[in-house]
Amino acid sequence: MRPILLPTVLTACVATTATTPPAEADADTITEIAAPSAPAAPDRTPTPPCAQLPVGEPPGQGYRVAQGFGTNRHLGEDWNGVGGGNTDLGDPVYAMADGVVSAAHDFRGGWGRVVRIEHRFTLENGVEAFESLYAHLDDIAVELDQRVERGQRIGSIGDAHGAYIAHLHLEVRDVLRLPLGPGYASDPSGYIDPRAWVAAHRSGCPPG
């Protein structure tokens, strides 16, 4: 599934209306008016994306995916500590990329505490937008609308108030602001494989 490409916002460059200099203005003043400094343009410098896995230090180490994307119509990945059982309860969960928190709430039921983060990568030809979702958390360490950085702790692995053995249910979506969702569905439209997404968005990561 291809990520959606939002067109680059075309910011209208409104020309500064040149005012006719007063007749008695001296040469220096006329020069100043005729050549106004350009207004500050919005920064559209491409920023190559950098994404990472949400558990482990370094990312991924000490964890395994117990149920992958697409298995049993699963819309995400279930990350467990290699120690099994609840050995990963309370382990840190990290933001997969820079972004803005779009949900930080205890939905109870099968979801428990959930954090959602919107990510936007500025490319040469537009902006790629994604959302990552972290569910069943034991605690939430961020707030709605908070700007977060890749690798920042956003919460910890939980069990959705005792509903499951502790694990992280992780989703990556290429359609923003979908409902919380069913976690499983025969139609995965809007959802993408989290590990494939990370692998495809490493060009902006620091070396090493």
Ligand SMILES: [Zn+2]
């Ligand atoms: Zn799951």
